[in-house]
Amino acid sequence: MSRKTMVLEVIGKLDVSEETKLLSKVEEDDVNGFQVLPSQVESVRRIFQRHPDIASKFRPKNQHLRTIYINVLLNLNQTMCQPTQELSKDDLNDAYASLAYLTDAGLNLDWLEEKLEEKKEKQEAGKKRMKEVIDYT
Template sequence: MEEQYEKKITWTIKNFSSLPSDKICSDNFVVGDSKWRLVAYPKGHGDSLNKSLSLFLAVADSESLPYGWKRDTKYRQTVVNQTSEKLSQQKVGKPWFNQNCVSWGFQSMVPLTELLDINGGFLVNGEIKIVAEVGVLEVVGKSDVLEETSLVNESIDVNGFQVLPSQVESVKSLFIKHPDIASQFRPKNPHLRTAYLNSILSLSESLCQSPEELSNADLANAYCTLTCVTKAGFKLDWLEKKLKEIGEARLQEIEEELKDMKQTCVDMETLLVFLR
């Protein structure tokens, strides 16, 4: 069964080959009562200096956490091959973060010779794409900063749905483009309504990515989410159309790969007959 994570972050690093710094950081994101960020060393770090891309997950608010804090996590990071998904480089781990270990990752993620190869698929239009999936299994020592922040981030009503301030523009835009999206949605529980809406926002964001960035597991999860929210009463014809287009294109790719495999088998059988 596919491993599930709480948060999935896509980080695009532009002008990778000409970055002025040996170390760069992503924007902060929140998972499991902590702020996190990705840290990359484009020219390598430690034993991998000038050999491989080094990539780490770091606790961004470690200084504000109480004495004795710990975070038990699971983490998967992928350097995306933008021309062939199966060539993407992926590594996983289940580290504990604490005061003595505020970052964790891999010094040797992808050899620089492969990463910078213009025909290799990792570097496209000067950009490298990284996907990080993070789950927090246990929290010891809560973040006072995040608790204070959560009090400030009071929900706002948009078309009968309670959303965070950061989501207001996205939700308003959604209802402007698709005014009848929730015309048949009946649940009254505000938490349930919010959960369904968040699923739609996440689904829409996923399907707006380049098809090459979506794995077969991503497509399967998208189909399950779409089925669930559609049964609840949402009208999502445009997302269903988008998912079908991506699915049909992926199916065609799989069929072509199978044809190539069959042809290879035929060629091998012909060779064996010749050798005999």
């Protein structure tokens, strides 16, 4: 058995235009020490206005980690804004996991935990009512 091997020599260099380089850099704004996208600024500001002590015990100093945590918080907050009937059991389980992840890092999210508990109770009450209707018919 013989194998043929082809070796190619690459001559030249990759020419990346300045425009492409600029597009690859994402613009971010600083809100309370967190780097966020311009589209997220208002949401993050609103959270810090309503809950000023949210990050008083937040431990991560690395800016990339801080950005990840704030994005998880924004996604969790977005989930909590959905109508209860649109949330699945998996959605709520994911929300609890996200909440644990964020609170383990030192974020004070008692208000969000209460909101999550309310969603869970409403969902369970809705399922109970549906079962009663089904059993009644």
